[in-house]
Amino acid sequence: MSADVTVRGSDDVTANEPAAVEQDRVAAVGTEGAGAVESVGRGRVVAVVGTGTMGQGIAQVALVAGHPVRLYDSAPGRAGEAVAALTARLDRLVEKGRLDAGAREAAVGRLHAAGELAELADAALVVEAIVEDLEVKRRLFADLEEVVGDDTVLATNTSSLSVTAIAGGLRLPGRFVGLHFFNPAPLLPLVEVVSGFATDPDTATRAYETVKGWGKTPVRCADTPGFLVNRIARPFYAEAFRVYEEGGADPATIDAALRESGGFRMGPFELTDLIGQDVNEAVTRSVWDAFHQDPRFTPSLAQRRLVESGRLGRKTGHGWFPYAEGAERPEPHTAPPAKAPEKVTVRGDLGPAEPLVGLFEEAGITVRRKKRGNGFFELPGGAVLLLADGETSFEYGRDEVVYFDLALDYARADRIVLSTAEETEPQVLAEAVGLFQALGKRVSVIGDVPGMIVARTVAMLVDLAVDAVDRRVATAEDVDTAMRLGVNYPAGPFEWAERVGYRRVCGLLKSLHERYPTGRYAPGTGLVRRAYAEETRDEEGSR
Incomplete structure (x- = not known):
């Protein structure tokens, strides 16, 4: 099994605030309320397989919530190094007054490195955070089933693979669930609790209550490409890139529009530069392929060219914008002063x-x-x-x-x-x-672009959100929660719909569909139905 534990694609939706946010802001949250009837109780062992950034982050969350935690990695010495790194992180929390020294001693006493999988035998919950490779994950869980008890909850932190497929070869697939944390796990509150095709409802509930007891905000969703956040967030990037490709506006102006008018924390061009153009484009392409090249998820040709040129964003010193020392950041177009009408x-x-x-x-x-x-x-x-x-x-x-x-x-x-x-x-x-x-x-x-920038982006977000709810991927409440907490949107898609109105959203998409008859903007049946119901209510109310 590979020791590479980077969860490729998860960073695509966690970076709507600067990456320099200090992970150590997390304190010992969740220590009260853990251990509800349906949850994995505080005294039960939680094991984490994979000791990279995500694995360590998840382990820290479980540790400060009061669990004994065991870390395992197939690479010799990696688990011990992770224990040392986590101990140092707890020390920094104490130094900054965010963790009591006694709590730190108790936590360190509960943290152990496992040299082999057999040492995870008494774990009540095992969370995997290894390489995004389906066969590698399946082999790991098959090995774990030979070690842990039948009542142990097995969870994957995958962001891009099917939970159902990972569990497909298990003897007891009903105890398998997705727990998709966002990076950095100690800081960001959202966790997607993903039920595969064979996941038992009790397993999903147990996982949900456990992460809730850890001080996180869980949302339930079905096993669908991109789960909730990665699926619904695609138009935020796609529509901005489309406006740019049509010559409607430059990246700096589009970013400014979505930030300063739409209320989003970052614009899509600066955000993808932060995430990495290769990572963001790979997630978009993965979702597009998983939905059989659905035109709503079509990747951007301009972004593909950026990736091919090696301009991957901040990590290479150039993406949509330059980041070399002394480089000037392009400014958004701003009109000169003009006289206002009376x-x-x-x-x-x-x-x-x-x-x-x-x-x-x-x-x-x-x-x-x-x-x-x-x-x-x-x-x-x-x-x-x-x-x-x-x-x-x-x-x-x-x-x-x-x-x-x-x-x-x-x-x-x-x-x-x-x-x-x-x-x-x-x-x-x-x-x-x-x-x-x-x-x-x-x-x-x-430029004279149909739907402009914020309006067409919001309309597409609403349409995808309605489609997800109608397909029973998640509830409307969980969709809004996921998009606010997972990507820091100023409002969830259904909150936007309440502000704008389903009729207006549907009408805008119909107009876009007339101008771009590819199917990308054709409003879904659920949106059309809601628009009709809204119109009917308004007509009845005016009588």
Whole structure:
């Protein structure tokens, strides 16, 4: 068995905050409440196979939660080195006042290196964190079944392989479950509890309660490609890369839009540079292949070229952005100052853009309201200002149309993104730019791209989330929890849907599908159903 314990692909969804975050921030969490009836009790042995970053992290979590922990690695001496490393980490926690010296002594006394698998015989839970190789994992668990008791829970920390396939050769596959921790395991709260095809419900519940007792936030999901986070997160990268490939905007501007308007912690270009372009692209390709080349998961050609060129991100000194010492980071496009109009007219229901009305009034701009209209602002010169809906400005012919992108919170957004046709008169665009600048916002102008940036990204996230729930992969609540905690999204997909509305999301995707008839943007049946139900409720409520 290989001693390489890097869980390839898991870093793809854990880095939505800087990698320099210090793992030692974790303290002895979870020591209260561990040992619920369904869980692996605090006094029971937890074994971890694989002593790399993930293995050590998982071992630390179990250790500070009060378990005796045994570490095993097939490479001679690795387990002992891991014990020493964990001991040093506990020492740092004591030095920083995050762990009591007595608790440290007790924890060290519970930590042991195992020289062979037979020493794991009395473990109540074994968590594997070795190389992402199906056959290697299957051989390991077959060997473990010869050693541990029939009531021992066997768990894999895989991020990219099928839990069902790993358990396929076991004598008792019902006691096998996926426990997908996120890196760094001591710091990040989310754990995906993955039930394979043969996993017993009691096993999944026992695993769920155990990691909950460790102070983590578990979510349940079925064994599907990418599980929850890796599956649903793909559009965050894919749509940004697509806008870039279409010439709609440069990476710095797209990142700024998703950060400063969408509320995401990092933009997809800087995030994939942090993760590693090779790792991120491999995860995307793995999910795409697992779903039989479903167009919703199609990898980016631009990213493939980046990987082929060896520009893998921070680790090579260059990715989408340069990282060599003294290199200048590209700045997002920001429009120069423009004069704001004195008044603006609102026609119809603005939906999620309604808060802009109050913001304009607070800025001293006169807002007139007229009921007739499909929900847009009318500028003094007659031009129309529309929230991104999946169409383009040039399609309106003579009418001057400027689109603005979706924002998580228009009051708190630092940047507003606009798009318009090349033929749009400069004074029309200046009027729209000045209007948002009057709110104290930076304004970026991008190409006439259908759905813009934040709106199309959110729409795809919602569609994939609805599809996952309808296929019984997870509950809507667990999906939102997973995306908030696993990748630090500002809101889960269903929270976004509540803000934006299923009808608007569905309509935007239908418009995108008309312009890109590849199937990538065709809204799923579940989304169409929810949009229809929302429309029906609204019609009944207006009677």
